[in-house]
Amino acid sequence: MMNMNTKKSFLTVSITSALLLGCFSDSNNSNNEQSQPILASQFSNILDRSGTPNHLAEVGAGNHMAYTPLHDNGAWHGHLLPDLSQSNENTAGGFGTTIIAEEYNVSMAKYLEKPMIILDGKKADFTTKAYSIPGALIQKLTTQDGLVIDLTLRFVSDRSSLLETKVLNPTSQSLELSLSGQLVMGYYAKDGDAQSQPSLSEKLPDYTRTLNSDNVGNVVVDFGRERDSWYVRTTGESAFHITRSIPTITTLTDNAYTSIKRITGNETFYTVFTHTLTAQEWAKEKTVVDDILANPTTYLTASINRWETYLEKGLSNDSVAPEHERVAVKAIETLNGNWRSPAGVLDHHTVTPSVTARWFSGNLTWPWDTWKQAYAMAHFNPDVAMENIRAVFQYQVQEGDALRPWDQGFLLDVVGMNMGKPRAEAENRTEFNDAQTWNERDTKPSLASWAVWEVYSALKNEHQREAEAIAFLQEMYPKLVAYHNWWLTARDTNKNGIPEYGATFDTEHNVTAEEAAKPRDMHNNWNGLAINAMKYKYIKLGEDKWTYDAGIEGYNALLDSQNYVDIGSPAQTAASWESGRDDAAVFGFIDTIADAKSTEPMSITQAQQIDQLGRYAVKHGFDNSITVNEIVDGNGKLTYIAEYTNTTPENNDKLNLAKKEWQVKFAESKDTNGQIVGYSLKQESVDQASYWYSDNNYLAKIAQAIGFSDDALEFKAKAEKTKQYINQCMFDANSGFYYDISINSVSLSNGCAGEPLSHRGMGPEGWSPLFNGAATQENADAVVKNMLDINKFNTHVPLGTAALDSPAYGADIYWRGRVWVDQFYFGVRGMANYGYQAQANEYVARLFQNAEGLTADRPIQENYNPETGAVQGANNFSWSSAHLYMLYNGFIN
Numbered sequence: 001m002m003n004m005n006t007k008k009s010f011l012t013v014s015i016t017s018a019l020l021l022g023c024f025s026d027s028n029n030s031n032n033e034q035s036q037p038i039l040a041s042q043f044s045n046i047l048d049r050s051g052t053p054n055h056l057a058e059v060g061a062g063n064h065m066a067y068t069p070l071h072d073n074g075a076w077h078g079h080l081l082p083d084l085s086q087s088n089e090n091t092a093g094g095f096g097t098t099i100i101a102e103e104y105n106v107s108m109a110k111y112l113e114k115p116m117i118i119l120d121g122k123k124a125d126f127t128t129k130a131y132s133i134p135g136a137l138i139q140k141l142t143t144q145d146g147l148v149i150d151l152t153l154r155f156v157s158d159r160s161s162l163l164e165t166k167v168l169n170p171t172s173q174s175l176e177l178s179l180s181g182q183l184v185m186g187y188y189a190k191d192g193d194a195q196s197q198p199s200l201s202e203k204l205p206d207y208t209r210t211l212n213s214d215n216v217g218n219v220v221v222d223f224g225r226e227r228d229s230w231y232v233r234t235t236g237e238s239a240f241h242i243t244r245s246i247p248t249i250t251t252l253t254d255n256a257y258t259s260i261k262r263i264t265g266n267e268t269f270y271t272v273f274t275h276t277l278t279a280q281e282w283a284k285e286k287t288v289v290d291d292i293l294a295n296p297t298t299y300l301t302a303s304i305n306r307w308e309t310y311l312e313k314g315l316s317n318d319s320v321a322p323e324h325e326r327v328a329v330k331a332i333e334t335l336n337g338n339w340r341s342p343a344g345v346l347d348h349h350t351v352t353p354s355v356t357a358r359w360f361s362g363n364l365t366w367p368w369d370t371w372k373q374a375y376a377m378a379h380f381n382p383d384v385a386m387e388n389i390r391a392v393f394q395y396q397v398q399e400g401d402a403l404r405p406w407d408q409g410f411l412l413d414v415v416g417m418n419m420g421k422p423r424a425e426a427e428n429r430t431e432f433n434d435a436q437t438w439n440e441r442d443t444k445p446s447l448a449s450w451a452v453w454e455v456y457s458a459l460k461n462e463h464q465r466e467a468e469a470i471a472f473l474q475e476m477y478p479k480l481v482a483y484h485n486w487w488l489t490a491r492d493t494n495k496n497g498i499p500e501y502g503a504t505f506d507t508e509h510n511v512t513a514e515e516a517a518k519p520r521d522m523h524n525n526w527n528g529l530a531i532n533a534m535k536y537k538y539i540k541l542g543e544d545k546w547t548y549d550a551g552i553e554g555y556n557a558l559l560d561s562q563n564y565v566d567i568g569s570p571a572q573t574a575a576s577w578e579s580g581r582d583d584a585a586v587f588g589f590i591d592t593i594a595d596a597k598s599t600e601p602m603s604i605t606q607a608q609q610i611d612q613l614g615r616y617a618v619k620h621g622f623d624n625s626i627t628v629n630e631i632v633d634g635n636g637k638l639t640y641i642a643e644y645t646n647t648t649p650e651n652n653d654k655l656n657l658a659k660k661e662w663q664v665k666f667a668e669s670k671d672t673n674g675q676i677v678g679y680s681l682k683q684e685s686v687d688q689a690s691y692w693y694s695d696n697n698y699l700a701k702i703a704q705a706i707g708f709s710d711d712a713l714e715f716k717a718k719a720e721k722t723k724q725y726i727n728q729c730m731f732d733a734n735s736g737f738y739y740d741i742s743i744n745s746v747s748l749s750n751g752c753a754g755e756p757l758s759h760r761g762m763g764p765e766g767w768s769p770l771f772n773g774a775a776t777q778e779n780a781d782a783v784v785k786n787m788l789d790i791n792k793f794n795t796h797v798p799l800g801t802a803a804l805d806s807p808a809y810g811a812d813i814y815w816r817g818r819v820w821v822d823q824f825y826f827g828v829r830g831m832a833n834y835g836y837q838a839q840a841n842e843y844v845a846r847l848f849q850n851a852e853g854l855t856a857d858r859p860i861q862e863n864y865n866p867e868t869g870a871v872q873g874a875n876n877f878s879w880s881s882a883h884l885y886m887l888y889n890g891f892i893n
Contacts, residue, residue, distance in 0.1 A: 034297040037304050039311040040134040043329045048857040049132045051080040052091050053098070053107035055186035056200050057231050063190070064875050065105055065356035068859050069098050070137050072155035073303070074341030074349055074384075076100040077240070077275035079153055079161060081130040081137050082111065092128035093141050094181070095153060095163070099240060099275050100340070101223075102233040102417055103362040103437055105355050108221070108240060110182040113163060113271050115141070115149055118176040134333050135307035146170045156272075156292055156299040158341035158349075159285045163271040164300060167263060174264045179248065179271075181219070183209055183255040188231075204229055209255070217248030217259045227434060231358075233418075235431075239282060241274040245293045270296040277343055277417075310336065313462065314380030314885070320892050323848060323855040328888035331881035334860050335377055338878045339384050344417025344432040347394060349387035351377070354862070357874035364416040364437055365391045368444035368580040369879050371451040372822060376882035378458035379889055382465075385455050386472060389448070391415065393479050397486075402426035404440070406677040407504065409486030411448075413577065414439040422507055441506050441570075442578035445691045446499075448483060449698035452476050456705070473706050480702070481711075484695060490678040493667040494743055494753055497718065498689050498725060501587075502669070502680035503574035509534060509679070511550045526550060534666065534679065536569040539594065541652070544641075552666055552679070559663040562656035566594040571679050572664060579685065584801065584815040585760045585808035586740050587681065588664035590616065593626070596642035602628055607642035614644070616807040617658035623651050661759050667743070682743040684753050686730040687768035693722040694772045723774045725752075730769075732756040736782030738766040738775070761806025762792060763816075764799065764823035770830025780834035787827060788839060795819075797850045798843045799827040800866035811867045818863040818872050819851075825883035829891065844887055860884060 051058075051067030060066040069078030080096035094111025117124040126141040126149070139151040148168040156162045169175055186194055187203040200207070208224030218241070225236030246269040248259035272289050276282040292299050314332050315325060338352045340363035351373045353360035370392045377385040397410040403426040404410070414437055423440065424433030452473070459469035487499040503509055511533050515526040525548035526535065533550035540547060541563055549555075558564060576587045583589040593614055596607040607626045608615065614624035625645040632638050644651070665682040696719035703711035729752035730738050739762075742754030767783055769775035775783065787793045792803040801823060802809040802816040810817045824847060828840035848855055850869040860881045862873025 035301045035304050035308075037133060037136070037308060039315070040136070040304075040307050043311075043326065044131045044133050045857055046134065046326055046330045047132065047333060047859060049081050049137060050083045050085075050130070051096050052083040052086055052110060053080070053096050053184050054110055055184055055189040055194065055197075056106045056204075057188045058107055058192075059188075059190050059358075060875075061871065062873060062875075063358055064354070065098070065358075066191070067096070067098075068356060068876055069096070069105075070132060070135075070153075070155075071337040071355050072135060072161075072339075073306075074158040074339050075155050075161060075275070076159065076277065076340065076343065077108070077161070077273065078105070078337075078355070079137055079273075081132060081139065082128070084128060084130060092126060092130070093139055093149065093151060095137065097240075097273070099238075100355065100362055101226075101238070102235075102277065102344070103364060103435075104231055104233065104358060105361045106232050107184045110184055112181040112242065112273065113165075113179045114181070115151075115165065116178040116180065117147065117149075117167075118178070119147070119171070119173060134311065134329060135303060152300070154300055154303040156303050157285070157288050159276055159281065160272050160274040160289060160292060162292055162296060162299055162303075163273065164268065164296065165271065166266075166268045168266055169263070172265050174262055177261045177263055179259040179261075181242070181257050183211075183221070185255060204232065207232055207234065211252045211254070211257055213250040213252055213257065216244075217250035217261075218243045219250060219252075219257050219259070230436065233436075235278055237279040237282075238275070238277045241272070241276075241282070241289070243272045243274065243289050243293065245270040245296065281343075310380045314889075316379070316462075317888055317892065320888060324888055324892055327848065327855060327860075327884055330860060331376070331885040331888070332380055334876050334881040335373060335878055335885070336381060336384075337876065338373075339381075345419050345429070346391055346415060346417050348391040349384055350391035351384065351388045351878055353878050354874045354876045356859070356876045357862075359437065360874055360877075362416050362437075363391075364414055366414055366444060367392045367411050367448070371444075371447040372879040372882040374451045375454045376885040376889070378455040379462060379885075382455060382459055382463055385458075389451060389455070389476070392448075393476075396479055396482065404504070404506075406671055406675060407486065407490060409482035409484075410490065410504070411443045411483055411486075412438070412440050413442045413444060439577075440504060441508050441574040442503055444578060444580055445688055446484065446487060446695045447691050449480050449695050449702060452480065453698045453701055456702075470706065473702050477699075477702055477706060477708075480699060484699060487692070489671075490669050491680050493669050493680045493682075494747070496725075496747075496751075496753060497721065498684050498753070499692060500680040500683065500743070501575050501578045501685055501688055502666075502678055503571040503578065504678050505532075505676050506574075509569075509571040509574065510676075511535060532676070534569065534571055536567065536571075538564040538567040541565060552668060556665045559660075559665055562659055566592055567663075569666070571666060572681075575664075575666075575679070575681050579688070581687075581763075581765075581801065581815040583813070584763055584765075585806055586683075586685070586757065586763055586765060588662045588760075589816065590662050590760075590808040591810075593642050593644065596626070596628075598640050599638065600640070602640040602642070604628055604642075611642065612808050612810075613658055613662065614655070616662075617655045620654045620657040622654040622658065683740045683757060684730075684743060685740045685765060686726065686738045687765040689722060689726050689730065690768040690772040690774050693719050693726065693769075693774045696722060697773075726769050726774050727776050727779060728752065730756060731779050732758045733782075734758075735762075735786070736779075737762050737786050738769050738779070738783065740765065759807075761808060762786060762803040763806070764801055764820075764827060767827045767830045770834055771826040772830075773833055775830075775834065777834060780830070784831055784834065784836050784839070787831065793827075795866040796846075797864050797866050797869045798846055799824045811865050812872065814863075814873075817866060819847075819866045820863045821847075821860075821880035821883045825886055828887075832891070841892070844892060854884075 058066045071078040078098040082091035091111045094114030097109040099108045130139045137153045141149040150166040153163045187200045188197045207226040210222045221240040223234045223238045248261045250259040350365045374385040397407045418435035420435045420438035456469045459465045491499040511526045520527040529550040534552045536555045537546045537548045591612040593611045596610040623646040669678045696715045700712040700715035739756035744754040797819045808816045831840040851864045852871045859875035861871040862877040
């Protein structure tokens with residue numbers, strides 16, 4: 001590994017030297033000086049960027065894109081190197097291409113601009129080398145006779161990528177150069193198997209792809225309007241342009257093109273690939289494309305230098321092993337790849353969770369992800385870090401909001417280029433008004449000030465941009481305060497200054513007048529129920545179908561009566577989303593006998609393994625013996641359903657004791673006029689309290705930095721009060737761990753809202769006070785002891801989202817077992833904060849060693865199996881990348 005000081009000197013000298021050297025002969029551009037990548041060239045194939053798509057949706061594990069295309073500069077398309085391992089595919093020299101169709105990333109072309117050369121009437125036989133470096137895809141095609149084609153592809157604007165093609169012809173004979181492209185024809189394949197799926201045109205007849213060419217051979221693919229699919233969305237104006245610096249003779253078929261050019265001697269030419277989402281975007285970008293082709297080396301040099309700067313700034317740790325540095329580069333590539341430029345109703349650049357994950361692409365933006373992404377990117381791409389934060393705050397609810405005026409200061413859970421229908425109707429939007437993912441049902445934990453302070457610190461101390469740093473604090477401070485105050489208005493039902501998690505007053509949670517009046521059918525279950533009442537559903541004891549009802553009083557009363565097999569509420573789901581830990585045990589999520597249902601044969605042992613609540617109830621003397629019945633419905637479909645063998649009232653009473661310990665009641669938050677403004681879980685969460693402690697501390701720092709000293713004193717006082725409350729009320733001395741606490745109808749004599757909910761098991765919320773610095777040393781010692789326990793969190797990949805002995809644990813359960821890198825980071829950072837650096841380092845080493853593919857060329861994953869290290873969840877995941885970069889940048893030594 002090269003020392004970073006050496007790297008920086010080498011970078012400066014090399015770029016200067018490269019600018020002085022003449023480059024390859026370029027008949028299309030007199031400005032031949034082009035710098036060369038120095039740092040980037042040290043990191044080839046950090047990620048496997050090869051793939052030859054044949055279908056619109058080619059997916060692997062989790063139904064996420066099977067490939068990792070190069071995305072960069074916020075552009076809305078990506079490129080792949082050819083998969084040279086597929087011996088039956090002649091794709092060498094071409095670039096597979098994907099487009100981000102608003103909210104989804106899909107394959108567009110098997111290859112574009114695949115070169116072929118005819119010499120003396122024969123097709124030249126090339127040997128191909130293909131590889132990636134940060135910011136570029138590179139191919140080199142050579143023949144035994146010395147004929148060479150060098151291909152370098154980079155992104156040069158927020159809508160366009162640029163391919164440089166250099167043909168070295170030592171024969172000086174006239175050659176026929178052919179450039180071809182082939183669109184994908186299939187609709188869907190998983191793990192390479194099309195599974196008898198229909199063709200793309202059969203499945204999506206409105207998603208037409210019309211190829212056209214102009215009089216100099218440039219190609220455009222115009223896409224038809226498609227709004228209903230959950231795989232691709234287009235406006236009817238979106239297009240993909242292929243624009244070259246040389247004229248060609250182009251022929252087209254329905255799904256392919258071939259462009260011919262005769263050349264003599266050496267030749268360098270350029271191709272610009274541009275994906276625009278609307279006609280207006282293309283009208284704007286066409287001017288950019290013209291400038292790119294007039295000055296191609298200028299744009300390529302800017303791309304090279306941009307990536308050299310990312311690496312120079314980002315690779316700041318001189319004392320790490322090479323595998324740690326390669327993971328850091330992978331994290332930088334992933335975060336920059338998930339960067340999207342403004343589109344639709346979102347005016348700012350942003351960073352999405354994963355460009356290759358089906359539900360996380362487009363420019364979809366979550367606050368919880370943003371805080372972490374911005375914290376990391378502040379060190380190597382601070383402008384995008386700031387923009388990502390601004391994107392979250394663009395739709396912060398203001399006074400007099402058209403849709404939810406009671407939620408002033410609220411940050412929406414998800415925003416993107418298409419607005420949700422309720423808000424679009426309230427704001428009279430006539431376009432970009434039919435989002436499938438926009439979400440106003442909840443927000444996310446309050447680490448915004450933590451992220452803003454890190455961006456400020458990096459701007460000031462690492463990038464020497466102090467004036468901008470202060471301006472950013474001044475810009476964000478009133479927004480952060482409004483967000484902070486919203487928590488107290490909408491999520492503090494017992495008014496003790498410690499906010500809860502909850503859900504908004506929203507049409508997804510509350511019965512609307514239209515739903516109450518409309519007859520019940522498969523799309524509406526709420527006819528005749530009270531307007532604005534909270535929705536819920538349940539399966540009555542002795543039945544197997546859902547009953548739908550509404551009203552918070554009825555919901556809480558049903559929990560007390562225990563007259564249900566299963567129960568659910570959209571507001572409970574949103575409240576768990578608000579925590580950032582969707583189905584965590586602490587929020588009452590545990591698998592029940594209702595989950596022991598399958599169309600595949602299921603043994604009694606398997607059914608009991610699924611029924612976590614029944615196993616838990618054994619502590620109360622419950623007999624969890626199970627019978628598995630085979631049920632055939634009216635269509636002849638066989639289903640295996642588990643039922644308890646002992647259904648006596650006495651046995652049911654023992655099960656009810658267990659249910660009561662896992663039930664989560666709700667409370668309403670109301671304004672001074674008695675209007676419902678939201679719902680809160682009737683428990684105070686220790687992780688939220690810890691983030692609240694940090695939020696107050698960072699707001700105090702920000703206030704002090706911009707001259708609001710009185711505000712700073714107030715925030716410091718609130719932080720100290722929160723710290724005292726956490727340690728007095730949320731720590732259980734018997735088990736040595738922090739837990740959420742219940743909110744009782746009457747507070748305890750010590751001022752606590754209720755008792756620790758230790759019976760739901762240990763989770764990462766328990767080390768949140770250590771990460772945020774709110775724990776006492778004595779309590780932290782006890783927590784770390786549990787974190788190091790081989791029967792709890794000390795696993796193959798440590799620090800899973802539930803302890804091994806948690807009643808709701810499962811190695812493959814989303815937030816009740818899997819290792820999430822953010823919670824892992826919070827854990828090891830918390831350990832180090834309280835003197836356990838050596839143990840934290842050992843855990844970090846184990847993560848790098850045991851997380852599947854992490855130090856190889858596999859994508860960074862959403863989460864990992866704690867027992868095996870197997871990859872789980874979405875690939876190319878931003879917040880995992882952010883925290884791996886944090887481990888590299890400020891932790892590993």
